[in-house]
Amino acid sequence: MEYDFIKTRLAPCGLHCGKCFAFKEGDIAENSQKLKEQLGNFSVYAERFVDMLNKPVFKKYTEFKEMLDYFASGECAGCRNEHCKLFKDCKVRACSEQKGVDFCYQCPDFPCGNTGFDKHLNERSVKINKQMKEIGVVNYYSKIKDEPRY
Ligand code: SF4
Ligand code: SF4
Incomplete structure (x- = not known):
């Protein structure tokens, strides 16, 4: 699976846009x-x-x-193409662009307190990013790509 394609499905926070109900290609x-x-x-x-x-x-x-x-x-083009329609306070996408990283785990400040997420979502994002760091983005995506998000 190509890394660039995976980036159209996984947001910088690690959440799977591909299985989001709002994703138009989901x-x-x-x-x-x-x-x-x-x-x-x-x-x-x-x-x-x-x-x-x-x-x-x-x-x-x-x-x-x-x-x-x-x-x-479904009307969302995915996190990297437009502002998330679910998490209005998300700061991750803009922040990851500023930091020049594709995913939070690649950032020197990871894990940070700057996501704009609530406690539950923040923990989920950190957990996902730790997995991506451990096994790699491609392997992580292969593992979760068919799993429901909810
Ligand atoms: S609403 Fe948010 S989580 Fe859902 S596809 Fe759009 S950017 Fe991804
Ligand atoms: S500062 Fe936090 S939100 Fe921003 S890219 Fe780094 S880990 Fe992600």
Whole structure:
């Protein structure tokens, strides 16, 4: 796997944009688009199935579709292309550019207190970066690329 491609998937903080629900080229958005296509005009049938099949669960189709439409609309081009849509206070991308590093573990100040993340996210980022430092970015990505982010 090419390092440059991996940088389109892993943010400087180490989080996996590729599995983020907001990432437009991500698995969640792409699979949601496919499911939308497969469901076609299911709304009409969902209403009928409530009584026809005696399945009240189909009453929830409208809410489900709303969520599916949202997931299918992934609108983020990834951390290195635009400001993260989830973590508004993130300082890592701008900081990593200033420091001239691709990932935080390559920075002489790592681990720092300057991420803008909350405690949980900061710990996660440090843990990921330590793994990347230990086994290398390519090996780390190969290991986690198919794992869910959530
Ligand atoms: S930059 Fe933020 S919102 Fe965009 S894909 Fe990465 S984690 Fe998700
Ligand atoms: S100072 Fe902190 S946030 Fe900035 S690149 Fe270094 S480790 Fe990452």
